[in-house]
Amino acid sequence: xxxxxxxxxxxxxxxxxxxxxxxxxxxxAVEQGRETTADDTQDIADQAVLSYQKELLFSQGTTGxxxxxxxxxALNRVQDGSYGECVQCGAEIGAKRLxxxxxxxxxxxxxxxxxxxxxxxxVRAA
Ligand SMILES: [Zn+2]
Numbered sequence: 139x140x141x142x143x144x145x146x147x148x149x150x151x152x153x154x155x156x157x158x159x160x161x162x163x164x165x166x167a168v169e170q171g172r173e174t175t176a177d178d179t180q181d182i183a184d185q186a187v188l189s190y191q192k193e194l195l196f197s198q199g200t201t202g203x204x205x206x207x208x209x210x211x212a213l214n215r216v217q218d219g220s221y222g223e224c225v226q227c228g229a230e231i232g233a234k235r236l237x238x239x240x241x242x243x244x245x246x247x248x249x250x251x252x253x254x255x256x257x258x259x260x261v262r263a264a
Contacts, residue, residue: 141222150216152240153209160206167202208241215243224248226257 141149215221222231226248235246242249252259 146216146219146221149221149236149240150213153213153216156241157206157209157213160202160209164202164206205241208243211243212241226251 212221215223215225222236223229224231224245225243227245229245229247231242231245235242244252248257251257
């Protein structure tokens, strides 16, 4: 494996936190969908924090569900020791990229190929 277990552990913590936020945001979206009035129960400050988190999480152009899938897959890769390697070409994913996007399954080169339509994105295709 390409990462020391110590740094893999640190990314794992970030991923677990991200997973928690995504699950919370998803639940909140469902709950808010059921509400007919916006101003009855929820604390305003809580709502502001949650909507900020949602904006942050969904700003990558993926849905919460897709991102949750990516986070779960990344956690699986931490478990099996392949975390930090590109799932497409096996290259080591740069530390800066992992810091910014700890759930990313690919190196920047493969990500660009997907964005250019040169290779298929298995998550989006699913
Ligand atoms: Zn790659």
